[in-house]
Amino acid sequence: MKKKYTAKEVRNLILDTASVLFIEKGYEQTSISDIVAGLDGLTRGAVYHHFESKYHIIVGIAKRFIPEQELLDSIDKRNDLSGLGKIQTILLESMFNEDITKSTVISLSLLKDPIFTSIYNAQMCEVFVPILERYINAGNADGSITVPQSAQMAEVVILLTSTWFIQTLFPNTAESFFEKLKTAQYVLKVSGIDVLSDEVCSTIVQKITGNNKQQEGASDEKNL
Template sequence: MKNRYDSEATINDILDVATALFIEKGYEKTSIQDIVKGLDGLTRGAIYHHFDSKDDIISAVMRRMFPENDYFAQLKHRTDLTGLEKLREVYLESIFNDQVQSFFMQSAALLKNPRFFVEYMKVNASVFSPQIMELLDEGNADGSLDVKYTKYVSEVVLLLLGTWFVQEIFPVTVDEFREKIYATKYILDSIGIDLLNDEIMKKTMVF
C-alpha cells in the first residue's frame, strides 16, 4: 500500500477527482470524504499522505497548470541556449506540452472562482515569476536581452502571457486571439523582449 500511496499516479488520481468535484460541487461544498469516495479503493490516509489539507490540494491543482520544476532545472543548465532562447523554450513548453495543456484545460474553469484565481496568481508570483526573472537576468548577462527591473518585468510577462489569455476570464474569438498575440508581441518588443519572433508567431497562430 505504501508504494501505491507514494506513486505519482496516486497524486494525479487525487487531483483529477478533486478538480472534477470542485467544478461540479464547488470548493466549499467538496469535502475530503467526497474526494475519497471518488478514488478507487484509496482511503483518507492516501490523501493526507500527500496533502495536509484541502487548501494544499487547491495549490497542487493550480500548480499543474504550469511546466514542471524539473523542466526549468534542465533548461537552466543548458549551455547551448541564451537567456532569450530559454525564454522562448519556456513559452513553447507552456502552450505545446500536451500534459500541461491537458491539466490547464481541465482546471481552467475553476479560475472563475475567486478562491482558485487567487491561488493561481500566488503560484504565478511565488513559483513561476522567479524562474522567469532568472532567465531575464541570464539574458542580460549574455547580451541576448537588455531588460531593466527584471523582477517586476517577470511579473508583467506572466500576467500578459498567462492571465490575459485565460479564456474563462478574458473570452475572445479566434480573430481576437490573433490580435491579442500581435498586441502581446508589440508590448514585449517595446520593453526589449523579442520573445515572439517570426518562427514562434507562426507556431502560435496555428495553435
C-alpha cells in the same frame, strides 16, 4: 480498493477527482469526504498522506499547469540558448508540453473559476518570477534582452503571456485571443524583451489551430 496504486497514481487520482468535483460543485461546496467518495476505495488517510488540506489539493491542481522541476532544470542547463531563448522555451513548454497537456485536460474548466485562477496566478508568480528574473539578467548580459528592472519585467512577462489570457479575468473569443497575442507581442518587443517573437507567435498559432482542427476532426468522426 479495486487495484493497487503507486504513490504517483494516488496523487493523480486525488487531483483528477477533486478537479471534476470543483468544476461540478465548486471549490467551497466540495468537501474532503466528497473527494474520498470518488477515489475507488482509497481512504481519507490516503488523501491526507499526500495533501494537508483541500487548499493544498487545489494548489496541487494549479501546479500541474507548470513544468516540472526536471524539465525546468534541463532548460536551465542548455548552453545553446540565450536568456531570451530560455524564456521562450519555458513559455512554449508551459503551453504545449505533452505531459502538462495530459495532466491538465480535466482541470481546464477551472480556469474560469475565480478562486482557482487566483491560486493559479500566485503559483505562476512564485515559480516563474525568480526564474524569469535570472534569465532577463542573463539576456541583458548576452544582448538578447535590453530592459531595466528585471524583477518587475519578469512580472510583466507573466501578466502578458499568462494572466491576460485567463478567461475569468478577461473573456476571450478565438478572434480576440489572436488580437491579444499580437498586442502582447508588440508591448514586449518595444519593451526590449521580445518573448513573443514572430517565430514564437507562429508556433503558438500553428499549434492552436492544428489542435482545433484535430478536435473538429475527432468530433466529425464521432458523428459519422
